[in-house]
Amino acid sequence: MKPIRKAIFPVAGLGTRFLPATKAMPKEMLPVVDRPLIQHVVDEARQAGIEHFIFVTGRNKGVIEDHFDRQFELEATLKDRKKKADLTLLQQDLPGPGSTSFTRQQEPLGLGHAVWCARELVGDEPFALLLPDVLVQHETGCLAQMIAAASEVGGRSNVIAVEEVPHERVDQYGVVGIGAKRGKMFTITEMVEKPPRDQAPSNLTITGRYILQPEIFNILAEGKRGAGNEIQLTDAMVELAKKQPFYGLKFEGKSFDCGSKVGFLAANVAYALQRPDIAPAFREELKKLLG
Numbered sequence: 077m078k079p080i081r082k083a084i085f086p087v088a089g090l091g092t093r094f095l096p097a098t099k100a101m102p103k104e105m106l107p108v109v110d111r112p113l114i115q116h117v118v119d120e121a122r123q124a125g126i127e128h129f130i131f132v133t134g135r136n137k138g139v140i141e142d143h144f145d146r147q148f149e150l151e152a153t154l155k156d157r158k159k160k161a162d163l164t165l166l167q168q169d170l171p172g173p174g175s176t177s178f179t180r181q182q183e184p185l186g187l188g189h190a191v192w193c194a195r196e197l198v199g200d201e202p203f204a205l206l207l208p209d210v211l212v213q214h215e216t217g218c219l220a221q222m223i224a225a226a227s228e229v230g231g232r233s234n235v236i237a238v239e240e241v242p243h244e245r246v247d248q249y250g251v252v253g254i255g256a257k258r259g260k261m262f263t264i265t266e267m268v269e270k271p272p273r274d275q276a277p278s279n280l281t282i283t284g285r286y287i288l289q290p291e292i293f294n295i296l297a298e299g300k301r302g303a304g305n306e307i308q309l310t311d312a313m314v315e316l317a318k319k320q321p322f323y324g325l326k327f328e329g330k331s332f333d334c335g336s337k338v339g340f341l342a343a344n345v346a347y348a349l350q351r352p353d354i355a356p357a358f359r360e361e362l363k364k365l366l367g
């Protein structure tokens with residue numbers, strides 16, 4: 077497979093599940109410990125070797141663009157106050173000049189439509205897609221694991237991160253059918269978006285990390301509506317799977333669905349417990365709270 081250099085981050089969603097917190101602030105800027113959700117996901121992409129970060133934004137998302145820009149006043153103040161550690165932190169988080177692009181999804185027509193909005197910025201090469209609602213906690217990030225696995229299959233293949241969920245919850249996700257084993261991955265035999273529980277091909281669900289071939293854009297261009305009258309990415313992948321292989325990777329690590337309040341709070345606890353500067357005191361507080 078050609079190297080994966082570009083990643084798409086769809087960040088146009090309204091974040092209604094977190095109102096009123098998200099009334100004036102994008103949900104992608106909600107902090108998990110002291111880093112915005114979107115920063116965690118960009119960190120994962122950088123660790124995987126991504127060079128260009130493409131954000132599909134919408135109205136009221138300008139602050140995401142500011143977050144990935146330099147903040148001269150703040151830098152000057154930190155320098156004056158000799159806050160070297162804070163300054164280094166700010167600088168190391170910043171993608172290099174020219175390595176970010178922002179485009180807008182003008183209407184909320186679904187994930188497939190958001191991805192299609194990035195077509196000109198991606199061009200004719202395979203790309204990664206990371207949904208910022210999902211965080212995966214592991215030393216080797218989920219996307220890095222996928223790129224390593226993808227390098228073993230080569231050609232025009234597509235790779236999707238999958239995980240097991242309890243059967244009662246399969247109707248909340250894209251679900252895949254399991255075929256023959258292929259190295260660390262398996263061949264995906266079918267994909268279906270939010271199936272009724274009794275029609276799900278398995279309890280392995282699509283986890284918000286994808287490596288896709290650019291041919292997906294031609295299919296998305298048709299603008300066919302699916303579940304919820306939205307242009308569904310999963311439907312376009314079903315079409316593409318008629319011509320190209322799709323593989324599933326059961327990644328290592330724990331995932332958090334930060335699109336839900338409980339998942340978001342759990343992520344905060346889990347990430348705080350991994351931080352040497354916070355964990356000891358935080359553990360004591362948690363013990364007190366839990367009695």
Ligand code: G1P
Binds near residue numbers: 248335
């Ligand atoms: C999207 C995808 C779905 C996937 C999920 C992961 O759904 O369409 O296939 O399982 O993300 O979080 P959404 O959560 O946007 O409804």
